[in-house]
Amino acid sequence: MIDRTVFVSRRNLLARGAFIGGLALHPRLALAAAGTDARLVFIILRGAMDGLAAIPPLNDNRLEKLRGQLAAPPAQLGAPIKLTADFAAHPALAGFAGLFAAGEAAVVHAIASPYRERSHFDAQNILETAGNAAYAVKDGWLNRLLPLLPAQSPAVALSATLPALLQGAAPATSFAPSRLPDASAGLKVRVAALYEADPLLHRLWSDAIATEMMAGASGSADGPGNSAALAATAARLLADASGPRIAVLDMGGWDTHAGQAQRLNNQLRQLDGVFAALKSGLGAAWSNTLVIAATEFGRTVAANGTGGTDHGTASAALLAGGRVAGGKVHGDWPGLDRLFQDRDLMPTSSLNALFAGAVAGLFGLDPELVVRRAFAAAPAKAMTGIIRT
Known part of the structure; x- marks a missing residue:
């Protein structure tokens, strides 16, 4: 009793x-009936993903000169997969490359937030709050976006705690399968x-x-901490007619100071599995979905002495879904002849501009209104050409 x-x-x-x-x-x-059929999945890649290794430029001798053996994946991992005449995908991103070829994935390269220092915590806070300085803004830019949507169906983070990206006055929640036995x-x-x-x-x-x-x-065979399993859970929530229309996934482990070749291969393979799980789980809703995977900053162009790379500046953002203008590497590629602070990939695109343009296009919002309401602390003109109309 x-x-x-x-x-x-x-x-x-x-x-x-x-x-x-x-x-x-x-x-x-x-839970309430959603006022939009569009879905947004935002994946935070914590630890600074190496965009030059995930989406390497082709035929750039300077990358090979500065990185040596790290300029290309080890032979046993496979060869980079050609995306365009100028860029490839790491072999662990085979599924993403397939989406790219089908017009359901894209890349924005040489992209960064306004942050120009090298602290993970500060950079992640700016990525999530769109502030002009770390901890200067108390709520997340995605939370500030929610009141602009056609109806306030709550956003959900597949996490035990609510990330800063979703913290604020608008309704949002976190959900994570428990590790305890099911009641x-x-x-x-x-x-x-x-x-x-x-x-x-x-x-x-x-x-x-x-x-x-x-x-x-409940009772997921893959375990509650598995990234693909969490992505499948997010997809089921988003696919439901009464479910949320925005989900946030959190993936750590991208800080590859040492032993980068194998560690990054493992991370990218997990991310590739996340994209696959989202597409499979969303089913027909995939055609009206945008997935954004972004990191707080990139990594140095040159390798360090421990088979890794150090904290850098610009990286790459990976986009997927039926609503993305796919099959393209967006942005203004700066090349590697001129580096930021003589060590990093030069940033030429703004993460805030990408986020503003992407959500405005996805949800049919005025881009200038999105910038004013969600990115006022560090405004950037909303990027165009990202969303398929």
């Missing part, structure tokens, strides 16, 4: 959000009956059960 006082005494804890046998509760989750169906029924007379907890419980059913996340 369940002791009612145990659950009632935990009301405040549950109202703030808790995990019960694979079920995440969050007070700001409210029995009987327990869930008894808890539902217990909360039936409580307006707050009854709504929270009902919403959480609905989210779990949409996610299909």
